[in-house]
Amino acid sequence: MSAPTGNIAIDGDRMWATIMETAHIGATPKGGICRLTLTDLDRQVRDWFRASCEAAGCTVAVDDMGNIFARRPGRDPSLPPIAIGSHLDTQPTGGKYDGIIGVLAGLEVLRSLNDQGYETNAPIEVIDWTNEEGSRFAPAMLSSGVFAGVFDTTYAYAREDRDGKRFGEELTRIGYNGSIPCGSHTLGAHFELHIEQGPILEAEAKTIGVVTGVQGMRWYEVHVTGSEGHAGATPMRLRRDALLGASRMVAAISDVARDNAPDAVATVGLLESRPNSRNVVPGSVFFCVDLRHPNDAVVAVMEAAMRQKLASIATDAGLDIAIDCVWDSPAVRFDPDCIESVRRAADLAGYGSRDLVSGAGHDSAYIARVAPTTMVFVPCEKGLSHNEAEHTEKADVIAGANVLLRAVLETDQRLAERVGRAA
Amino acid sequence: MSAPTGNIAIDGDRMWATIMETAHIGATPKGGICRLTLTDLDRQVRDWFRASCEAAGCTVAVDDMGNIFARRPGRDPSLPPIAIGSHLDTQPTGGKYDGIIGVLAGLEVLRSLNDQGYETNAPIEVIDWTNEEGSRFAPAMLSSGVFAGVFDTTYAYAREDRDGKRFGEELTRIGYNGSIPCGSHTLGAHFELHIEQGPILEAEAKTIGVVTGVQGMRWYEVHVTGSEGHAGATPMRLRRDALLGASRMVAAISDVARDNAPDAVATVGLLESRPNSRNVVPGSVFFCVDLRHPNDAVVAVMEAAMRQKLASIATDAGLDIAIDCVWDSPAVRFDPDCIESVRRAADLAGYGSRDLVSGAGHDSAYIARVAPTTMVFVPCEKGLSHNEAEHTEKADVIAGANVLLRAVLETDQRLAERVGRAA
Numbered sequence: 001m002s003a004p005t006g007n008i009a010i011d012g013d014r015m016w017a018t019i020m021e022t023a024h025i026g027a028t029p030k031g032g033i034c035r036l037t038l039t040d041l042d043r044q045v046r047d048w049f050r051a052s053c054e055a056a057g058c059t060v061a062v063d064d065m066g067n068i069f070a071r072r073p074g075r076d077p078s079l080p081p082i083a084i085g086s087h088l089d090t091q092p093t094g095g096k097y098d099g100i101i102g103v104l105a106g107l108e109v110l111r112s113l114n115d116q117g118y119e120t121n122a123p124i125e126v127i128d129w130t131n132e133e134g135s136r137f138a139p140a141m142l143s144s145g146v147f148a149g150v151f152d153t154t155y156a157y158a159r160e161d162r163d164g165k166r167f168g169e170e171l172t173r174i175g176y177n178g179s180i181p182c183g184s185h186t187l188g189a190h191f192e193l194h195i196e197q198g199p200i201l202e203a204e205a206k207t208i209g210v211v212t213g214v215q216g217m218r219w220y221e222v223h224v225t226g227s228e229g230h231a232g233a234t235p236m237r238l239r240r241d242a243l244l245g246a247s248r249m250v251a252a253i254s255d256v257a258r259d260n261a262p263d264a265v266a267t268v269g270l271l272e273s274r275p276n277s278r279n280v281v282p283g284s285v286f287f288c289v290d291l292r293h294p295n296d297a298v299v300a301v302m303e304a305a306m307r308q309k310l311a312s313i314a315t316d317a318g319l320d321i322a323i324d325c326v327w328d329s330p331a332v333r334f335d336p337d338c339i340e341s342v343r344r345a346a347d348l349a350g351y352g353s354r355d356l357v358s359g360a361g362h363d364s365a366y367i368a369r370v371a372p373t374t375m376v377f378v379p380c381e382k383g384l385s386h387n388e389a390e391h392t393e394k395a396d397v398i399a400g401a402n403v404l405l406r407a408v409l410e411t412d413q414r415l416a417e418r419v420g421r422a423a
Numbered sequence: 424m425s426a427p428t429g430n431i432a433i434d435g436d437r438m439w440a441t442i443m444e445t446a447h448i449g450a451t452p453k454g455g456i457c458r459l460t461l462t463d464l465d466r467q468v469r470d471w472f473r474a475s476c477e478a479a480g481c482t483v484a485v486d487d488m489g490n491i492f493a494r495r496p497g498r499d500p501s502l503p504p505i506a507i508g509s510h511l512d513t514q515p516t517g518g519k520y521d522g523i524i525g526v527l528a529g530l531e532v533l534r535s536l537n538d539q540g541y542e543t544n545a546p547i548e549v550i551d552w553t554n555e556e557g558s559r560f561a562p563a564m565l566s567s568g569v570f571a572g573v574f575d576t577t578y579a580y581a582r583e584d585r586d587g588k589r590f591g592e593e594l595t596r597i598g599y600n601g602s603i604p605c606g607s608h609t610l611g612a613h614f615e616l617h618i619e620q621g622p623i624l625e626a627e628a629k630t631i632g633v634v635t636g637v638q639g640m641r642w643y644e645v646h647v648t649g650s651e652g653h654a655g656a657t658p659m660r661l662r663r664d665a666l667l668g669a670s671r672m673v674a675a676i677s678d679v680a681r682d683n684a685p686d687a688v689a690t691v692g693l694l695e696s697r698p699n700s701r702n703v704v705p706g707s708v709f710f711c712v713d714l715r716h717p718n719d720a721v722v723a724v725m726e727a728a729m730r731q732k733l734a735s736i737a738t739d740a741g742l743d744i745a746i747d748c749v750w751d752s753p754a755v756r757f758d759p760d761c762i763e764s765v766r767r768a769a770d771l772a773g774y775g776s777r778d779l780v781s782g783a784g785h786d787s788a789y790i791a792r793v794a795p796t797t798m799v800f801v802p803c804e805k806g807l808s809h810n811e812a813e814h815t816e817k818a819d820v821i822a823g824a825n826v827l828l829r830a831v832l833e834t835d836q837r838l839a840e841r842v843g844r845a846a
Binding site: 237244 | 693
């Protein structure tokens, strides 16, 4: 590959200071951030981002989903931009890194390229995707979804928060309903730096996760119905204990993941028992199941095994059961060339790395439908995210940003060479 | 035995009409009763009960726990009274029968004895025990507990409801803080007619449960602590899933009961998982365990087995666990002579009966400490109680009241003969 990508580096101190500066916008007493999408705090960080990008010489455009595109021109304006995107919104008890480092590392890439007078072939575009978190307006990844054609703006504008405020109205209220139709421009590639949100990199002491895709995932809601009874007066043989049955189901669901080791995960994260009184045999239980695997065919196998096991447990215990699949998100495979550029960038810099399949959803999962895409993961302490205690080491964020920079520049070379326009 | 007890019978229609009449006091739209202890509704039913007993020629006394004693004199005023007691208070969503039939069958016994000019040797005393349910002022069976010396009035008066109102103040407010010290008089025997609150009589098509005692019971609170994690990004092998561990514990606790079949019961009635989000591996679970067996030694064996199984599951799953015993109520054995008089009364009347150990606590469980005591159970539909849908057939309540009457009269004969004063 061409020489520059091996030598160029971002200014780690500047990037870290920028992360800590914007962390004041919506800062929580426990050290996290509460910056829900389309609130005044979201407007404040957007205004800051826009001004910072303009100060870095970028042209800033906003589309009709509020996605912000800050473009640093390249040598060849006919080439589609290479994008670096993530999100600046947070969970209600969010951390300082989830999403944010992806956007601010992009800003640092722009600044570093400026500092070093580096001219890319294609434009570089740093993107703040609107409403990745989905905690104020469900579903998550709404605006990258519109960009990728998964949702339309009519659907998106009608999303309501718990106070009945609509996405479209709030977007206009904060002044970010732009004139560009969402999804109307092509991206040459899309890279996203993100914290892992899992414990693997930390457990294996790796700095960089080379993200090869996003797991397929399905969500289920399960209702188990037995009958209530007095805890003292109902013999074991006459019970139809919904919680006892549900407990056997929780264990069986875990077995489904273990039967598809090592990549399968299965989780019962939410369970509610009724009437939930210490001396009443539970009459009904509601629980949610989350099944994931990088291969959709395996997810289907897992679902079939789960349904068989749960039905069998219900029958044995005299319980009624209803299982509804409420969400089915197919697996995503990222672009092999983009993946390879991340892997090579990590190797060149001497960072320990390993391939990972993202367990969480990300804007990149949707953008992968319309542009060559991949992600760069960095470790986060104890795998913790969506938590004010979320923490990532400064050195790891800097490493991730350098990998991002080099992967972007290599991709810029590669794409320009492909059309015969490399410098 | 002497002849009269075989022929005498209560007036079933009158008793049923009385039950339905008082069911209006605190009636709920769903057909149940909400008549919490020491409320205005409780005062209303107490006033009614007092007036009805006085109309039946009784002397009515109230002790300083609000227990009401309606006495029909016997031939020999030196004999201690034979008591028929239960409670007129209900759960917030209580039924029309739990406790109530025990008191109103007592009233019907008084009326029937009057109708037939039957003179007992000892006085007959019908008792309304205050606050059996314990749902407004914990603990349950508070005033029979004071009568039996388990609690003192200072403790009882200081009990607070959720609004901070004290038992003692509310007792005075409704005018039922009587002058007689609670527990200051002797009972020759104590009988209690009650619904089974379990499904056994119904399942076996028996009319009468001959209650030989009350199970020993222990309550535990269990905290299981693991660590939260992202449901997509946390591999199974790195999880410390508190709900998965707790689920295995729920199943193991059920096994403890089955290992001590057929009389043991073990229930996890309340379970709460945190943070209870569908895509987060649960970090902690709190649950309650209720273990019961008629033999305290077996309860101890069950506890030891449970502790061993739970510790083992926690260790295997990398979870922390804390188990606290929060209540220990020893088993109660009722009086053999009283039990035999109930069994014989059922046989004489031709009612199908079977021996039962009460799974629930009752005023009789405390009174058994200070007087020869037993209970008569009648079936309730599907074993349902503490529920507005609680239902018992009129014929079964009548059968139970007749057994009660005959057992009381036989006991009156027996106790008088014992002191050489039988008529």
